[in-house]
Amino acid sequence: MKLSSGDEAADVRIEGESALLDGRRVTFEASRRDGRLEAIRIGEDVFRVRVAREKERVFVWCAGEVREFHRAGRRAARMAEVPGGLVAPMPGLVRRIVAKAGKSIARGDVILILEAMKMEHAIRAPREGILMKIFHREGDLVEAGTALAEIQ
Amino acid sequence: MIRSLLIANRGEIAVRVARTALEMGIEPVGVYAEADAGAFHVGRMARAVSLGPGTPLETYLSIPRILEAAREARTDALHPGYGFLSESAAFARAVETAGLTWVGPPAAAMEQMGDKLAARRRARRAGVPIVPGTDKAETDEGAIAKKAAEIGYPILVKPSAGGGGKGMTLVETPEGLPAALEEARHLAEATFGDSRVYLEKLLVAPRHIEFQIFGDRQGNVVHLYERECSVQRRHQKIVEETPSRVLDARLRNAMGRAAVEISRAVGYVGAGTVEFLLDERRNFYFLEMNTRLQVEHPITEETLGLDLVRAQIEVAAGAPLAPAWREGRLQPQGHAIELRLYAEDPATFLPRAGRVLAFELPSGPGVRVDAGVEEGSLVGLDYDPLLAKLVISGPDRSSCIARAHRALEDWVVLGVETNKALLSAVIDSKEFISGDYATDFVPRLTLASPRIPDAAWIAATLSFSDSKTGDVAVSSGEPWDAATGWRSGR
Numbered sequence: 099m100k101l102s103s104g105d106e107a108a109d110v111r112i113e114g115e116s117a118l119l120d121g122r123r124v125t126f127e128a129s130r131r132d133g134r135l136e137a138i139r140i141g142e143d144v145f146r147v148r149v150a151r152e153k154e155r156v157f158v159w160c161a162g163e164v165r166e167f168h169r170a171g172r173r174a175a176r177m178a179e180v181p182g183g184l185v186a187p188m189p190g191l192v193r194r195i196v197a198k199a200g201k202s203i204a205r206g207d208v209i210l211i212l213e214a215m216k217m218e219h220a221i222r223a224p225r226e227g228i229l230m231k232i233f234h235r236e237g238d239l240v241e242a243g244t245a246l247a248e249i250q
Numbered sequence: 251m252i253r254s255l256l257i258a259n260r261g262e263i264a265v266r267v268a269r270t271a272l273e274m275g276i277e278p279v280g281v282y283a284e285a286d287a288g289a290f291h292v293g294r295m296a297r298a299v300s301l302g303p304g305t306p307l308e309t310y311l312s313i314p315r316i317l318e319a320a321r322e323a324r325t326d327a328l329h330p331g332y333g334f335l336s337e338s339a340a341f342a343r344a345v346e347t348a349g350l351t352w353v354g355p356p357a358a359a360m361e362q363m364g365d366k367l368a369a370r371r372r373a374r375r376a377g378v379p380i381v382p383g384t385d386k387a388e389t390d391e392g393a394i395a396k397k398a399a400e401i402g403y404p405i406l407v408k409p410s411a412g413g414g415g416k417g418m419t420l421v422e423t424p425e426g427l428p429a430a431l432e433e434a435r436h437l438a439e440a441t442f443g444d445s446r447v448y449l450e451k452l453l454v455a456p457r458h459i460e461f462q463i464f465g466d467r468q469g470n471v472v473h474l475y476e477r478e479c480s481v482q483r484r485h486q487k488i489v490e491e492t493p494s495r496v497l498d499a500r501l502r503n504a505m506g507r508a509a510v511e512i513s514r515a516v517g518y519v520g521a522g523t524v525e526f527l528l529d530e531r532r533n534f535y536f537l538e539m540n541t542r543l544q545v546e547h548p549i550t551e552e553t554l555g556l557d558l559v560r561a562q563i564e565v566a567a568g569a570p571l572a573p574a575w576r577e578g579r580l581q582p583q584g585h586a587i588e589l590r591l592y593a594e595d596p597a598t599f600l601p602r603a604g605r606v607l608a609f610e611l612p613s614g615p616g617v618r619v620d621a622g623v624e625e626g627s628l629v630g631l632d633y634d635p636l637l638a639k640l641v642i643s644g645p646d647r648s649s650c651i652a653r654a655h656r657a658l659e660d661w662v663v664l665g666v667e668t669n670k671a672l673l674s675a676v677i678d679s680k681e682f683i684s685g686d687y688a689t690d691f692v693p694r695l696t697l698a699s700p701r702i703p704d705a706a707w708i709a710a711t712l713s714f715s716d717s718k719t720g721d722v723a724v725s726s727g728e729p730w731d732a733a734t735g736w737r738s739g740r
Contacts, residue, residue, distance in 0.1 A: 099711055106702055110711040117708050124704050128712060135712060138705035145705035149713040150607035150664040156713040157607060160706040162659030164670060167710035188601055188631040191440070214631070217484050219600055237440055242603075242631050 100170035184247045190214030192238045252327040256320045259331030262622030264291035270559040279323045283309035299323045310334045327351035336542040353566040355541045359516040363539040367410040373536040376515045378508040381535040383450035401451045409438035410446040415485030455688035456527040461509035462550045465518040468570045473506040483692045490546040491587040495685035549586035552643040585650045586643040589673045593635040596672040601635045607665030612657035616643045
């Protein structure tokens with residue numbers, strides 16, 4: 099199974115209580131209570147863990163840190179579900195329009211500034227293309243999920 | 251005599267107020283927007299009243315709806331919490347007109363401090379230093395430019411009706427002034443319905459230190475020491491501590507006295523907070539007054555061993571401050587740190603939404619958590635993204651830091667991304683440990699990204715391939731060794 103978390107990725111195969119991590123063999127013992135994973139023991143080290151899964155995401159608390167894991171390839175597939183569209187990630191006020199419609203833009207270019215919950219958030223182009231249209235004017239209130247701009 | 255209290259808020263503060271009400275034998279009555287019917291705070295009340303459907307503006311921020319709820323619930327007092335309508339003088343008046351006891355300061359005091367220009371003039375008249383700037387809303391561009399040159403760049407253009415770091419515009423050079431003024435007025439009008447703005451010198455790397463003050467109806471006003479609030483991102487506090495490392499007895503006295511003077515000047519009653527900036531040469535300046543209970547009030551409670559919400563309710567009912575308060579016999583003990591857990595990306599500070607899939611609180615000596623969510627809670631984007639406050643207390647600062655580190659590690663929050671890693675980075679940083687930090691310190695922090703341990707990869711893989719590992723798992727029915735939790739040899 100190919101997994102990713104943040105910038106890291108690994109190919110993990112598990113057979114019984116033996117795991118292959120990118121080809122490296124790691125022997126472990128899994129401890130559960132009422133079916134819930136509570137700890138992973140590797141050699142002398144015991145790692146307390148909590149896991150929760152929500153569809154294609156798994157959250158793991160381990161060694162004091164929380165991480166989100168995805169199955170490789172699936173996340174990219176999900177991002178592509180909005181063809182040409184860029185939607186507001188949260189309800190807010192269109193504070194400033196930065197990019198110009200009709201111009202070409204690079205991935206990461208700021209299209210507009212959305213103000214929400216006392217903070218300003220730069221809405222950036224998810225990929226390069228032509229910015230066809232910006233659907234709002236400065237001062238407009240937008241709901242989460244509202245289309246903000248179209249990139250072709 | 252207060253028998254029942256309407257808590258016109260949600261999240262952790264509604265729960266925190268309800269707890270004190272229950273301890274005082276007062277019935278806490280909650281309110282909720284329809285979409286919030288299953289929210290954590292609702293279940294912590296003796297009973298709760300619906301505010302109906304709609305946006306926050308139509309529910310928690312609607313004066314008529316809240317008053318209707320109070321009538322329906324037949325409560326005899328109202329606590330506004332913080333945020334929402336807590337600093338609305340119009341709301342305070344409407345609550346009293348409706349015959350309810352308002353657990354907050356007098357509307358007139360709120361008005362005077364709510365107008366930041368009026369507050370600056372008040373402070374100056376009370377002999378309290380203010381940040382160099384204007385205290386009139388000038389409209390003549392020439393006069394403003396002249397004044398700006400006197401103050402010296404860089405300058406902040408601030409909305410008179412604003413506060414809390416909202417709607418400020420930075421001007422670095424005289425050439426930038428006209429455009430900044432236009433932008434700031436436009437923003438002030440759009441955000442607060444009041445286009446008046448004023449100028450304030452931008453202090454470089456100041457410390458943000460506030461004083462808790464408390465007044466009663468008998469005219470007593472005291473301060474309950476300081477809170478150091480310099481750990482901020484985007485002008486919003488994320489970690490606070492008391493006492494401040496930079497104040498000595500002389501400076502603490504001078505600032506405390508100034509905070510009391512300013513509060514007395516507006517006839518303040520109840521809990522309030524006077525915020526100051528402290529520059530590198532240890533000059534202090536009045537910034538603003540928050541006429542409500544502050545988010546970070548628990549650290550004051552921990553070091554002084556008192557309950558500020560109880561005192562608010564007692565004072566609202568007409569009781570004078572306790573003799574120990576009036577006679578200055580309160581002495582802080584030890585140290586306390588608050589860490590705010592927000593549903594947000596720890597690097598970009600973008601708010602995050604989702605369902606809390608697991609929520610296990612840290613515990614142990616000196617660990618208090620004021621939480622507004624539980625396992626299963628939905629975190630939306632309509633409200634403040636504050637999930638919970640971790641309040642650490644201990645005999646001294648270094649024991650608090652070690653305790654905070656341990657408690658953060660123990661804290662399990664799955665399902666919604668939080669700023670937990672940022673909080674850890676703050677308390678582990680050499681700046682925070684040394685105590686030598688100012689408001690510009692968080693943006694310069696780099697988040698450590700330790701290698702993902704093998705155990706985490708394995709746990710994630712088990713979860714993806716086995717439906718039994720998750721919290722939503724079905725019953726196991728497998729032969730576990732119940733005594734240790736380890737699998738029996740197989």
